Structures are given as C-alpha cells and as structure tokens.
Amino acid sequence: MTSTPQAARTRKSAEERRREILQAAARLSLERGLERTTMQQVADELGVRPGLIGHYFPSIDELLCEAFACAVTGERESLLPQADAVLAPTRRLGRLLHRLNGEDFVDFGRLWLNARHLSRYRPTLNAVVAEQEAIMRDALTAVIEDGVRTGEFTTPDPLGACLVILVAIDGLGTYANDTSPFTHPALDTLVFTTAERELGLPAGTLHDID
Amino acid sequence: MTSTPQAARTRKSAEERRREILQAAARLSLERGLERTTMQQVADELGVRPGLIGHYFPSIDELLCEAFACAVTGERESLLPQADAVLAPTRRLGRLLHRLNGEDFVDFGRLWLNARHLSRYRPTLNAVVAEQEAIMRDALTAVIEDGVRTGEFTTPDPLGACLVILVAIDGLGTYANDTSPFTHPALDTLVFTTAERELGLPAGTLHDID
DNA sequence: ACCCTTATTGATGCTGACACCAATAGCCTG
DNA sequence: CAGGCTATTGGTGTCAGCATCAATAAGGGT
Numbered sequence: 001m002t003s004t005p006q007a008a009r010t011r012k013s014a015e016e017r018r019r020e021i022l023q024a025a026a027r028l029s030l031e032r033g034l035e036r037t038t039m040q041q042v043a044d045e046l047g048v049r050p051g052l053i054g055h056y057f058p059s060i061d062e063l064l065c066e067a068f069a070c071a072v073t074g075e076r077e078s079l080l081p082q083a084d085a086v087l088a089p090t091r092r093l094g095r096l097l098h099r100l101n102g103e104d105f106v107d108f109g110r111l112w113l114n115a116r117h118l119s120r121y122r123p124t125l126n127a128v129v130a131e132q133e134a135i136m137r138d139a140l141t142a143v144i145e146d147g148v149r150t151g152e153f154t155t156p157d158p159l160g161a162c163l164v165i166l167v168a169i170d171g172l173g174t175y176a177n178d179t180s181p182f183t184h185p186a187l188d189t190l191v192f193t194t195a196e197r198e199l200g201l202p203a204g205t206l207h208d209i210d
Numbered sequence: 211m212t213s214t215p216q217a218a219r220t221r222k223s224a225e226e227r228r229r230e231i232l233q234a235a236a237r238l239s240l241e242r243g244l245e246r247t248t249m250q251q252v253a254d255e256l257g258v259r260p261g262l263i264g265h266y267f268p269s270i271d272e273l274l275c276e277a278f279a280c281a282v283t284g285e286r287e288s289l290l291p292q293a294d295a296v297l298a299p300t301r302r303l304g305r306l307l308h309r310l311n312g313e314d315f316v317d318f319g320r321l322w323l324n325a326r327h328l329s330r331y332r333p334t335l336n337a338v339v340a341e342q343e344a345i346m347r348d349a350l351t352a353v354i355e356d357g358v359r360t361g362e363f364t365t366p367d368p369l370g371a372c373l374v375i376l377v378a379i380d381g382l383g384t385y386a387n388d389t390s391p392f393t394h395p396a397l398d399t400l401v402f403t404t405a406e407r408e409l410g411l412p413a414g415t416l417h418d419i420d
Numbered sequence: 421a422c423c424c425t426t427a428t429t430g431a432t433g434c435t436g437a438c439a440c441c442a443a444t445a446g447c448c449t450g
Numbered sequence: 451c452a453g454g455c456t457a458t459t460g461g462t463g464t465c466a467g468c469a470t471c472a473a474t475a476a477g478g479g480t
Contacts, residue, residue, distance in 0.1 A: 011427050011476045033330060049429050117327040120243060120387040160396035167400060171381025177330040178340060186370035190377060221446040221457055259459050
C-alpha cells in the first residue's frame with residue numbers, strides 16, 4: 001500500500017526516520033489498537049524491514065508510549081486549536097464539546113480506553129497516561145479560568161468544574177467500543193448540560209454554539 | 211498454594227469441574243486481568259493440568275467471556291443484594307452508591323475497563339459486555355422506577371436518569387488504573403450529587419444514608 | 421570522486437500460549 | 451466386584467512477536 005516490498009533501500013537521517021516511525025505507530029495504534037500494533041506492521045507501513053524499528057526503539061513498549069503521546073497530542077490540538085485562542089471562552093469550549101461528538105473522536109475515545117487499560121500492566125504507559133491526563137486537565141481548566149475572568153462563566157472552583165466535565169466525557173468514552181450503541185437523548189446532551197450547569201451558563205448556551 | 215504439584219488425580223463431575231474452572235478464571239480475571247489469565251494459570255489454581263482447561267473450554271475466548279459474566283454477576287449481586295429488596299428505594303440506591311466507593315470495587319472498575327477495551331477485538335466478549343450493561347441498566351432503572359412510584363424520586367425519565375448516573379460511575383471507573391489517583395472533593399461526591407440531582411432529591415440525601 | 425560513518429538489512433534464537441490428541445486411570449453402574 | 455464410560459493427563463505441533471547482531475550499502479564530508 002505504502003510502497004512495494006522490493007523498494008530500493010533509502011537512507012534517511014536518524015531524526016527524520018524516528019519521527020516517521022512514531023507517526024506510523026501513532027496512526028496504527030489509533031486504528032487498530034496499541035497491542036495490535038507490531039513492529040512488523042509499522043515496518044510494512046513504512047516499507048522497511050522490521051529490524052529497523054527495533055533499532056530505533058529497542059523496546060516496543062517505549063515505541064507505543066511515545067506513539068500514544070503523539071496521537072493524543074494531535075487530538076488535543078484539534079480539540080483546542082491555537083487558532084481558537086482568540087475566541088471567547090464560551091465559544092472555545094462550545095467548539096471543543098461539539099468536536100468531541102464528531103466521528104473521528106470515537107477513535108480517540110477507543111485509544112484512551114485502550115491506553116487506560118493497558119496502563120494497568122505497563123508502568124511506563126501508566127506514567128504517560130497520567131501525564132497526558134494532566135495536560136488535558138490543565139488546558140481545560142485554563143479555558144474555564146479564562147471564562148471566569150471575563151465573567152462568562154460562574155464557578156467557585158474551576159478545577160472542580162473541569163473534573164466533572166471530564167468525567168462526563170470519559171464516561172461516554174467508555175462506550176466507544178459498543179457495536180450497537182445505546183442511544184438516548186439524555187446521553188446526546190450530557191456533556192453540554194454538564195458543562196453549562198457547572199459553569200453557571202443558561203441551558204443551551206454551549207449546545208447551540210456554531 | 212492451592213495444592214501440591216503432585217496432587218493425586220481426582221475426578222469430579224463435569225458440571226462441578228466446569229463451575230470450578232469458571233470461578234477460578236473469574237477470580238484470576240479480576241485480579242490479574244483478562245488477557246493475563248491463561249489456561250496454565252487456571253490449571254495451577256485448581257491443581258490440574260492445562261489440557262483439562264482446554265477440554266472444558268476449547269477456546270480461551272469462551273472461557274474468558276463466561277468468566278467475565280460470572281464476575282460481573284457477583285459484583286451486581288453484592289451491589290444490589292436480594293436482601294435489600296425490602297428496603298425503600300432511596301436506601302437501596304444510597305447503599306449501592308456507597309458500596310461503589312469501597313476498596314473492592316476498584317477491582318471491578320478495572321475489570322470493566324479491561325472488558326470494554328478487549329471487546330474491541332472480540333465480538334463474543336463485546337456481546338457479553340453489552341448484555342451485562344443492559345442487565346445493570348435494567349436493574350438500576352427498576353430501582354429508580356420504584357422510587358418514582360413511591361414518590362421518593364422525581365424524574366420524568368427514569369431511564370435517562372439511570373444513564374446519567376451510570377456515565378458518572380463509568381467515568382470515574384475510567385481512572386481505576388491510575389497509580390497516583392487525582393483526588394478532589396468534586397470527584398468524591400460526584401455520583402451522589404449526580405443521583406440526587408437527577409432524582410430530585412435534596413442534596414445529601416443519598417450521601418448521608420447509613 | 422573517494423571513503424567512512426552509520427542507517428538498514430536479513431536471518432535467527434527465544435519465549436509464551438493456544439490447540440490438539442492418544443494414552444491413562446477414577447468412579448459409577450450393573 | 452468387574453467393566454466401561456469419560457475425566458484427566460502429558461506430550462507435542464504451531465505460531466506470532468520480540469529481541470539481537472553481524473553484514474551490507476547509502477550518502478555526506480573532505
């Protein structure tokens with residue numbers, strides 16, 4: 001798909017190759033799952049021999065950890081793009097929540113579920129997950145604090161509000177692998193109503209953004 | 211631990227042995243995780259040879275599915291024991307939520323996380339998870355409907371309320387593998403406040419039960 | 421244009437776990 | 451108490467994936 005099995009040997013700088021491997025691993029992890037991402041698959045994806053992957057990442061665990069961090073960073077950036085930084089907090093948050101309902105983000109829900117479970121067995125991944133959770137937490141809390149500062153949001157405890165919203169998001173993410181998902185109006189609006197309540201916004205404010 | 215390696219061969223009825231295997235597998239799945247539960251381990255636990263496990267469960271997948279169902283059934287029964295059926299819905303629900311905070315239930319949170327992730331790759335397990343989710347949903351909805359009937363709870367949509375409560379529970383369960391869990395008052399009371407709000411109860415009603 | 425650094429190959433040892441099966445020996449029945 | 455049904459054993463074939471390493475060749479520096 002990416003290149004023929006008999007591709008000529010091409011030599012790239014260590015740095016570039018490393019990035020390439022990481023991105024391929026991130027994509028595969030997202031699509032097929034972390035445990036299903038093997039050195040062989042990454043190699044195939046790049047049209048190189050499996051040994052090369054092992055050369056850059058002596059342990060597959062390290063590769064997957066970095067791949068996860070890479071994928072999640074990408075997710076975060078598309079949820080909270082720099083471009084939105086100029087917008088009002090309400091609008092920024094509304095967009096974030098809307099994007100979460102997009103098709104693409106079911107995959108990220110799956111990946112989080114994957115990583116959170118796998119982190120049970122792998123201390124390194126566990127640390128990475130905790131780290132990424134902290135970053136997401138800080139980012140969301142910052143938006144909320146912004147809103148409190150501008151007077152758009154009303155909450156005595158921005159961090160607490162952030163955590164409650166994240167629980168709603170993660171709770172729904174829990175069902176990411178359900179093949180015949182259980183649908184109900186209460187679930188469709190849950191993150192919006194939760195955020196609106198926690199931030200003292202009139203019902204519908206965030207839901208009707210954009 | 212359970213028996214010496216050289217234990218005499220004991221012959222049990224197929225039915226009894228099957229149950230024994232299932233329970234051992236359920237316990238191991240709970241303690242070490244579904245993928246980490248191997249035929250060898252189950253065999254060791256029972257002091258038999260691995261081949262025997264394969265005899266009763268030709269595919270390890272089937273065993274794990276049944277083991278999961280078995281474990282979760284046990285969990286459900288200790289969350290909503292028959293003995294509580296005589297209590298008022300408020301009390302029954304309060305106890306349920308309190309029990310969820312107990313030490314033992316972190317393990318169940320882990321198991322659910324485990325199963326929900328693994329169900330991504332295994333259609334059979336996926337079906338079992340969906341089935342167990344439905345049972346839990348029905349059980350909780352029944353309690354809520356009871357409460358509405360007695361006038362203790364006030365909600366136009368018992369199922370919707372149930373789902374919102376479950377999202378809170380599952381959302382918190384998401385963090386079951388966090389080694390240095392992030393604590394915050396908002397998280398400690400989340401399920402209670404959620405349930406109280408959804409069911410039109412005065413704040414603290416469920417939290418202060420028992 | 422040459423050489424030398426090092427990116428890349430290819431091949432292999434090893435491990436863990438499932439699946440399969442013929443042989444063995446409890447236990448129940450008649 | 452004998453006999454047979456079948457639970458149980460033990461051994462084995464297989465497969466996938468990780469890890470490792472000496473050999474090879476690409477391409478930048480001089």
